Amino acid sequence: MVEQYGSTQLSCGYGEGQEDYAVLPGIIRGKKTGEIAVALLGIDLQSSGEHCETEALCRYGVVTQGDSRLPKQVAEEFSAKFIPYDYGYTADVSGDIHISKNELPNEIKEFLNTFQNHTAELLYTGEAEKEDTEMER
Secondary structure, three states: OHHHHHOOOOOOOOOOOOOOEEEEEEEEEOOOOEEEEEEEEEEEOOOEEEEEEEEEEEOOOEOOOOOOOHHHHHHHHHHHHHEEEEEEEEEEEOOOOOOOHHHOHHHHHHHHHHHHHHHOOOOOOOOHHHHHHHHHH
């Protein structure tokens, strides 16, 4: 968030381009199933924080909610596991009336409070490059 947007606090008109929309990393949790998925959430900064797009990471890869091109099986499974869902994101959006971090399900609160502890650190080593070159041959 800080690297991309310069802050974890967003409001309409942030940045040089005065954007009205942001894609924020977050999490969704199916209300019926309790299933959790990491997601990218499109938030309209011009409104009161309207959530207008969801791309979730699930066993089929990244699934865009409502994408008419999804195979029927994928769309049905996604709907069964996640629709309807609660969501939360890693930024604070000024004026958002749709998210109250205190009222989110405990699993989402825990994720948002600890997600930085679970990031993977990628290390560059010459060995990895050597292995990649050998695999290409």
